[in-house]
Every structure is written in C-alpha cells, then in structure tokens.
Amino acid sequence: MDLRQLRCLIAVADTLHFGRAAQKMDMLPASFGRQIKLLEDSLGSRLLVRTTRHVSLTEAGRSFVEGARDIVARADRLEAAFRAEEQDRRAVLRIGAIDSAAAGMLPQLLPHLRRAHPEIEVEIFEQKTIRLLPRLLSGRLDIALVRPPESRDPRLRFRTLFHETAVVAVPEGHRLAKHDAVTVGDMADEPLIVPDRRSRPHSHDLTMKLFLEAGYSARVVQIAEEKQTIVSLVGTGVGLAIVPKWASRLAVDGVAFVPLTLPSDTVRDKLSLSAVWLRDTRHPARSAFLDVLEAQLVELAETA
Known part of the structure; x- marks a missing residue:
C-alpha cells in the first residue's frame, strides 16, 4: 500500500467513475485500475463494486477511504511544511x-x-x-x-x-537621427523592423497599432525576435524600429535613439x-x- 494507491481510491470515491478518476489522476484507465487492484490485494478485501455502468464503495471501502483521506492529508501537510522550511533556509x-x-x-x-x-x-x-x-x-x-x-x-x-516609454532606433546617418523627437507621420514611408508577434505580441502590436491609429500602414521589411538583433539591423541600415527605452543602453555602433511623440489621447507609447x-x-x-x-x-x- 502506498500514497499513490490511496490517492487513486480517493479519486474514485469522489467521482464514482473510473474514467473521470483516472483523468483526475492524469493516468491511463488500465494503469489506474491496476493501482486499485494492488491496493485491494494488499488489504485482502474488496473496496469497490464496479459494473459497466456503476461504481460504488463496499462497506469496507467506505470505512477505509476515510482513513485514507486522513493519511493523504497529513502527508501533504508534512511535505508542504518541509518545503516551506527548506525554502526559508x-x-x-x-x-x-x-x-x-x-x-x-x-x-x-x-x-x-x-x-x-x-x-x-x-x-x-x-x-x-x-x-x-x-x-x-x-x-x-x-x-x-x-x-x-x-x-x-x-x-x-x-x-x-509601470509602463515603459517607446523610442525609435534609427541609423546615425538617417535624416531623423538629429531630431529632438519624431512622430509616426515622420516614419510613414520608412522601412520598419518589427518583432515576431508569436513570441513578442506586445512589441509587435505596439508598432502596428501606432501606425494604424495614425492612419498609416506600417511598411515592414524585416521580422526579428531579439532586441539586440533588431537594434543591430537598424545599425546596418535595414530599417527603423520602435523599441522600449531601455534598448538605448545596448552598445550598438551606428544607432541613435530618438523620443517618439504621440497624441496625448494615446497610451500606446507605453x-x-x-x-x-x-x-x-x-x-x-x-x-x-x-x-x-x-x-x-x-x-x-x-x-x-
């Protein structure tokens, strides 16, 4: 008799259904059934009556399952207490x-x-x-x-x-590099580098929605995943990129970071x-x- 077998019995007692009990324990029905049989064999007594349509506890099963609940609960409390002490230490x-x-x-x-x-x-x-x-x-x-x-x-x-501020990464020789700030309109015809939406939906949507809300269509020429890669591509002249302000700390030669000015009623600069x-x-x-x-x-x- 072990804790896993006791947990299987409790699952059957709670559901009165072998299939649902096996699913609750994340086990295949055949494996689940073997655990119940092993428990009954070790005790030398039937705990369950099972037909094709019905599962019920025997009188011995009803008596045993209450003790099983107490044992499992105490074991869980012991494990949780040990983990908490170990974590504190x-x-x-x-x-x-x-x-x-x-x-x-x-x-x-x-x-x-x-x-x-x-x-x-x-x-x-x-x-x-x-x-x-x-x-x-x-x-x-x-x-x-x-x-x-x-x-x-x-x-x-x-x-x-908090909300991070977005800035525009531009090649140092670009016409926008010396601006104190740029708008989405300033970038309307510029090639853009954006993150892959599957892995970075927030950063991807930031660029796309900003252009859409300003009445423009984003001219995406390159998809990249990592910020370091995106900023490096900007440095080679592939395009511009809207990135979080922290990216300006990346040591990439040939890249300037310009503040992005947006209408006061938008929050997507964050x-x-x-x-x-x-x-x-x-x-x-x-x-x-x-x-x-x-x-x-x-x-x-x-x-x-």
Missing part, C-alpha cells in the same frame, strides 16, 4: 524576466535588494513572457517580470509596475511591465523582493 529567489526587466530594471533594483537582504541568493532566468508563465505555474520560478497577457491564468497574481507570481503561496524571499521593489517603484518608473 535556502533563501533562494528564482526570478524570471523579459529582456526589458533583465537589462533595464533588475540592474537598478538588485543592489537595493542585496543591501537590505544580503542573505537572499538571486537566480535570474531571462525569457519571453510566453515561456516564463508556464515556469511559474510549474514551480520552477518564484516570481517573474513580464508583459501581462490579454488572457490571464486565475492561478497567477499580477501586479502592474509598454506595460508587471510582476507575477503563483497565488496562495508563501515565499519570504519573494515578499522581501516585492517590498524592495515597491520602495523603488517611483524611481524605476521615471527611468523606464
């Missing part, structure tokens, strides 16, 4: 971050965290939003800094931080950045990080 914080946060925000924030909490060890995993959210749900990350998706998983808690973590989970190091972030938020927003 290690004080490791695994942060996922999109490129904006990894290059623009975390270098400013982490020195404050180290001064306030030198005991916290930080591990950073840089990826796109669509790759970070599954890692949060699986427990491989403790917190992530992302572009909030249109559809949000209810298991995740989002905290909007790119939203959010912190996100798994709901109903306790993590002292994450809480400490959020406290430091909250204290530095105004300063971070001013430089975004």
Whole structure:
C-alpha cells in the first residue's frame, strides 16, 4: 500500500467513475485500475463494486477511504511544511524576466535588494513572457517580470509596475537621427523592423497599432525576435524600429535613439511591465523582493 494507491481510491470515491478518476489522476484507465487492484490485494478485501455502468464503495471501502483521506492529508501537510522550511533556509529567489526587466530594471533594483537582504541568493532566468508563465505555474520560478497577457491564468497574481516609454532606433546617418523627437507621420514611408508577434505580441502590436491609429500602414521589411538583433539591423541600415527605452543602453555602433511623440489621447507609447507570481503561496524571499521593489517603484518608473 502506498500514497499513490490511496490517492487513486480517493479519486474514485469522489467521482464514482473510473474514467473521470483516472483523468483526475492524469493516468491511463488500465494503469489506474491496476493501482486499485494492488491496493485491494494488499488489504485482502474488496473496496469497490464496479459494473459497466456503476461504481460504488463496499462497506469496507467506505470505512477505509476515510482513513485514507486522513493519511493523504497529513502527508501533504508534512511535505508542504518541509518545503516551506527548506525554502526559508535556502533563501533562494528564482526570478524570471523579459529582456526589458533583465537589462533595464533588475540592474537598478538588485543592489537595493542585496543591501537590505544580503542573505537572499538571486537566480535570474531571462525569457519571453510566453515561456516564463508556464515556469511559474510549474514551480520552477518564484516570481517573474513580464508583459501581462490579454488572457490571464486565475492561478497567477499580477501586479502592474509601470509602463515603459517607446523610442525609435534609427541609423546615425538617417535624416531623423538629429531630431529632438519624431512622430509616426515622420516614419510613414520608412522601412520598419518589427518583432515576431508569436513570441513578442506586445512589441509587435505596439508598432502596428501606432501606425494604424495614425492612419498609416506600417511598411515592414524585416521580422526579428531579439532586441539586440533588431537594434543591430537598424545599425546596418535595414530599417527603423520602435523599441522600449531601455534598448538605448545596448552598445550598438551606428544607432541613435530618438523620443517618439504621440497624441496625448494615446497610451500606446507605453509598454506595460508587471510582476507575477503563483497565488496562495508563501515565499519570504519573494515578499522581501516585492517590498524592495515597491520602495523603488517611483524611481524605476521615471527611468523606464
């Protein structure tokens, strides 16, 4: 008798249906049935009565399942307590971050965290939003800094931080490079480099919607994925690109970054950045990080 067998029995007791119980346990029906049989064989007693249309607990099964629930619940509490203690002892914080946060925000924030909490060890995993959210749900990350998706998983808690300013990356010799600011109209006939929408929907849509709202059609000549690649292509004269302000920190020769002026009634000159973590989970190091972030938020927003 083991915990997996007890969990299978509880699933049957809750659903009174082998197929649904197997699905709940993420098992094939045949494998699920074997677990129940092994449990009955080890006890020397039938726990279930099963026909083609009906599943029910025997009297022995009804008595046994209550004890099984208690054992499984205690085992789950023991595991959760152990993990919490281990987490407190290690004080490791695994942060996922999109490129904006990894290059623009975390270098400013982490020195404050180290001064306030030198005991916290930080591990950073840089990826796109669509790759970070599954890692949060699986427990491989403790917190992530992302572009909030249109559809949000209810298991995740989002905290909007600030909106990043968009600028235009142009070749240094370009006619717009010496402007104090440019408008979408100034770029109306210019070739554009935009991110791949499948991996960077926010950045892609920013460019397309800005042109659409201004009454122009974006003249896209190149799709690229990484900001470093996009800015490098600008430097070779392939085209212009609308990028977050932090990208101006990339050391790419031959590229100028010019502020983008937009009508006052638009908010699409901004790119939203959010912190996100798994709901109903306790993590002292994450809480400490959020406290430091909250204290530095105004300063971070001013430089975004």
